[in-house]
Amino acid sequence: MESNEKEKEEKLFVKGLLFIKIGEYEKAKLIFEELLKKGYYREKCLNNLGIVEYALGNQAESENYFRQAIKTSELIPEAHYNLSIIYFSQAKLEEGKEELEIAKSVLPQTIERISRFTSRESINLLFIPSELHPDEFMMGFKTGINPEAYREIMKRLFGRSPQNKSIVISIICGAIILLFQIPILRKYLPNFCKRCGRVYCSLCDESPLENECGLCYTIYILKEKIPPEERIKFEIETSKRYYRKRWLVIISNIILPGMGYIIGDKNIRGFLLLSLWILLFEPLIISEFITRGLMPFSVEISFLEIASIVFIAFIVWILTVFRMRSWR
Numbered sequence: 524m525e526s527n528e529k530e531k532e533e534k535l536f537v538k539g540l541l542f543i544k545i546g547e548y549e550k551a552k553l554i555f556e557e558l559l560k561k562g563y564y565r566e567k568c569l570n571n572l573g574i575v576e577y578a579l580g581n582q583a584e585s586e587n588y589f590r591q592a593i594k595t596s597e598l599i600p601e602a603h604y605n606l607s608i609i610y611f612s613q614a615k616l617e618e619g620k621e622e623l624e625i626a627k628s629v630l631p632q633t634i635e636r637i638s639r640f641t642s643r644e645s646i647n648l649l650f651i652p653s654e655l656h657p658d659e660f661m662m663g664f665k666t667g668i669n670p671e672a673y674r675e676i677m678k679r680l681f682g683r684s685p686q687n688k689s690i691v692i693s694i695i696c697g698a699i700i701l702l703f704q705i706p707i708l709r710k711y712l713p714n715f716c717k718r719c720g721r722v723y724c725s726l727c728d729e730s731p732l733e734n735e736c737g738l739c740y741t742i743y744i745l746k747e748k749i750p751p752e753e754r755i756k757f758e759i760e761t762s763k764r765y766y767r768k769r770w771l772v773i774i775s776n777i778i779l780p781g782m783g784y785i786i787g788d789k790n791i792r793g794f795l796l797l798s799l800w801i802l803l804f805e806p807l808i809i810s811e812f813i814t815r816g817l818m819p820f821s822v823e824i825s826f827l828e829i830a831s832i833v834f835i836a837f838i839v840w841i842l843t844v845f846r847m848r849s850w851r
Contacts, residue, residue, distance in 0.1 A: 529563075532561065535557070536563065536564060538554060539551045539555050539571060540571070542554065543574060546578075549579075551571070551575050552572065552576075555568045555575065559572070565596075566593075566596035566602070567601075569595060570588070573586070573587075573588030573592065573602070573605060574605065576588060582609065589605050593606070600625075600627075603622045603625045604622070604623065607619040607623040607626065610622060
């Protein structure tokens with residue numbers, strides 16, 4: 524009986540979300556108020572009521588609902604994000620940035636989903652309803668790799684020769700990194716926002732403005748509501764931050780390519796590039812202690828292999844550090 528009641532409430536919750544998406548805000552409001560009385564997903568219902576009230580023109584009520592949602596649960600980054608949008612529209616830039624940072628610190632993956640969602644939906648291109656439970660994003664990879672099974676797989680792919688295996692791995696990784704330098708594929712690499720200096724994925728943010736992240740695009744939409752003196756102050760601050768972070772990323776990429784992206788925004792593509800570099804230099808890892816934990820390889824290194832790796836590394840280093848699209 525209890526499970527049937529819960530299923531009924533879940534369906535009603537989804538129905539309320541659909542009403543928000545199609546613009547039937549009055550109907551959505553009735554649904555979420557009913558669910559709120561029953562105590563179902565209280566923080567998410569409060570967040571959705573905040574969206575509905577804003578759409579109906581009640582900004583004060585909207586802000587109040589977002590605050591209640593945050594008080595109810597800390598794991599509600601959508602409410603922090605939505606509250607930051609309210610602050611930006613009121614020219615409260617510092618408060619808006621603070622709420623946005625809280626949202627990112629609670630759950631960065633959700634904020635990425637928010638950025639994609641807001642560029643597709645028509646809810647003022649700003650707000651996000653509570654569609655997904657945060658726990659869905661917090662699951663990590665806990666499966667270990669059996670070294671013996673790994674050796675068998677590698678043996679089938681590369682034969683018994685360690686030199687062949689190492690050279691092929693280096694060439695594949697070098698080729699993948701080089702492919703990411705092609706202009707068509709460059710959009711999958713992290714990009715630099717010319718306003719705030721944040722490293723962002725142009726494919727994920729889907730901002731229509733070149734070299735501007737989704738957050739700056741949101742501010743761009745609202746800047747007509749921001750007083751000129753506040754706007755000038757914001758432009759100066761973001762410009763300073765951009766140049767500071769730009770040189771930090773350049774220096775980090777020179778020391779260890781890929782690390783600059785991670786410092787810039789903890790971007791998973793930075794980890795991908797860094798992983799490819801580790802694999803590129805894998806034949807040079809000769810310590811059995813390291814390979815036992817990292818990759819169970821027994822490696823014999825030839826002069827030709829070292830020369831080919833150094834040559835590929837030099838080419839990739841030049842392209843990675845100096846040919847990013849946003850720095851041309």
